[in-house]
Amino acid sequence: MTRLFSRRGFLTSTAAVGAAGIVAPRLGFGQLAAQSFGAPQPSRGLCTLPKLVVERRTIEVNGKAASIFGITAPDGSSGLTLDADQRFLFELVNRSGEATIVHWHGQTPPTDQDGVVETGYEGPIENGETHVYDFATRPGTHWMHSHFGLQEQTLLAAPLIIRSPEDLALDAQEVTVFLHDFSFEDPTELFRALTGASVMAHAGTAALANVARPAPASLAQNSISNPAALALCGGGTLNTIDYDAYLANDRTLDDPLVIRTERGGRVRLRLINGASGTAFWIDLGTLQGEVIAADGNPVKPVMGSRFPLAQGQRLDILVDVPAGSVVPVLAQREGERELTGIVLASPGASVAKIENMAKEKAFPIDLSLEAKLEAVTALPARKPDTKREISLSGTMTPFIWTINERSWAERKDIRMQHGQRVIMELRNNSLMAHAMHLHGHCFQVIGLEDQPVAGAVRDTVLVPALGTVTIAFDADNVGRWLFHCHNLWHMAAGMMTQLVYKYA
Numbered sequence: 001m002t003r004l005f006s007r008r009g010f011l012t013s014t015a016a017v018g019a020a021g022i023v024a025p026r027l028g029f030g031q032l033a034a035q036s037f038g039a040p041q042p043s044r045g046l047c048t049l050p051k052l053v054v055e056r057r058t059i060e061v062n063g064k065a066a067s068i069f070g071i072t073a074p075d076g077s078s079g080l081t082l083d084a085d086q087r088f089l090f091e092l093v094n095r096s097g098e099a100t101i102v103h104w105h106g107q108t109p110p111t112d113q114d115g116v117v118e119t120g121y122e123g124p125i126e127n128g129e130t131h132v133y134d135f136a137t138r139p140g141t142h143w144m145h146s147h148f149g150l151q152e153q154t155l156l157a158a159p160l161i162i163r164s165p166e167d168l169a170l171d172a173q174e175v176t177v178f179l180h181d182f183s184f185e186d187p188t189e190l191f192r193a194l195t196g197a198s199v200m201a202h203a204g205t206a207a208l209a210n211v212a213r214p215a216p217a218s219l220a221q222n223s224i225s226n227p228a229a230l231a232l233c234g235g236g237t238l239n240t241i242d243y244d245a246y247l248a249n250d251r252t253l254d255d256p257l258v259i260r261t262e263r264g265g266r267v268r269l270r271l272i273n274g275a276s277g278t279a280f281w282i283d284l285g286t287l288q289g290e291v292i293a294a295d296g297n298p299v300k301p302v303m304g305s306r307f308p309l310a311q312g313q314r315l316d317i318l319v320d321v322p323a324g325s326v327v328p329v330l331a332q333r334e335g336e337r338e339l340t341g342i343v344l345a346s347p348g349a350s351v352a353k354i355e356n357m358a359k360e361k362a363f364p365i366d367l368s369l370e371a372k373l374e375a376v377t378a379l380p381a382r383k384p385d386t387k388r389e390i391s392l393s394g395t396m397t398p399f400i401w402t403i404n405e406r407s408w409a410e411r412k413d414i415r416m417q418h419g420q421r422v423i424m425e426l427r428n429n430s431l432m433a434h435a436m437h438l439h440g441h442c443f444q445v446i447g448l449e450d451q452p453v454a455g456a457v458r459d460t461v462l463v464p465a466l467g468t469v470t471i472a473f474d475a476d477n478v479g480r481w482l483f484h485c486h487n488l489w490h491m492a493a494g495m496m497t498q499l500v501y502k503y504a
């Protein structure tokens, strides 16, 4: 685990490719698409490309072996770190034993390299097959995860860090914290307990919604007494599933990752909520941290010690660990007491055991931080060309979640024109919060409830139960783009649609 986020290996391997004078093939997108849909490909010289490998691995959770997925970088580490001047040029190799597709969350590639099957550009990568990806990177703290079936729940997910020249100049030790929720139950069983639906083995996540039927009352009753008990909280519902563990960099607080501080104790935390069904409060205890980026995009600094982080979101936080001290960086499950996290420790400081339960239950995550965030680089000022109202709805029983009253299977595409400034008012009519993620674009948060704001530029925003959040973006990346809730269970039960625009 100490090599988890090492980046040297990759830099060395790309340097070696360059030094040997081997020129990687630059495929046109037509070629890429053709290759994507074909039978298993012969190597055709692509062996010169660095490989990202999707495979199974085993970790220990609560003292038991757990078989999960992973995405392994060329240097053998989990996850990937690139410098901003490097293209994302990889052969994605599927050795997982089943079909998959991997989405580059936070990147804005051409639409046919987004790593999803639902928009129709790419087919699934069958076991043993590869896809090649080649696009300019967007700097920041991002991640990559399966967009296929329920694989994300089984940790087919990893950090994807792109370091800008400013990051490299910042004199701080970089520590990536990748949060997840874990269950020993098969995700298809968890989903069946929620919906009463069977799950097709070979399907994009959205296709699961095709088989999600309203659960008969008896099934809904059963699901509540199922080991995957539904956690009901107050009038609304906070957590869909009670997990067996909450992980930070694959570990629980029984045996957390301990990072010894360098450079006078200045640390840049790159926090990623890769959990499928859990939102967290990041808790720095008595220490004050400085938020400097949201979803990889710089924000004007905001000080604090407790920060909400919805599914799919990222926060970069600068902290100064005083000499001789130990600072747990904790993540508390919203509405509950469970904790996970890592430990920052000064050299020589002794690390005591950390409780894995907070003294008190956390509140639901909210917009308290969002309201303070302000983009360093806002969208250029211009008049909007079109405004859309988007309604988010759904219920636990039956377990069906919709956008504009339609599930993915029955969706009406949201159509716009290339070059438009688009405003979307996201109105949550349901009693659960939704972490809404737009593929292929960054949007700016411009309204929280009735308040106009000049908020963060990001790709995933929390819309609280019965709340309204307004976002603006420029339709500058032609194609078909998914827009969905990043609670995997909501997405699988229909909460996804598609934005569509062509070249004018």
Ligand SMILES: [Cu+2]
Residues within 6 Å of the ligand: 401, 433, 434, 435, 485, 486, 487, 490, 491, 495
């Ligand atoms: Cu949702």
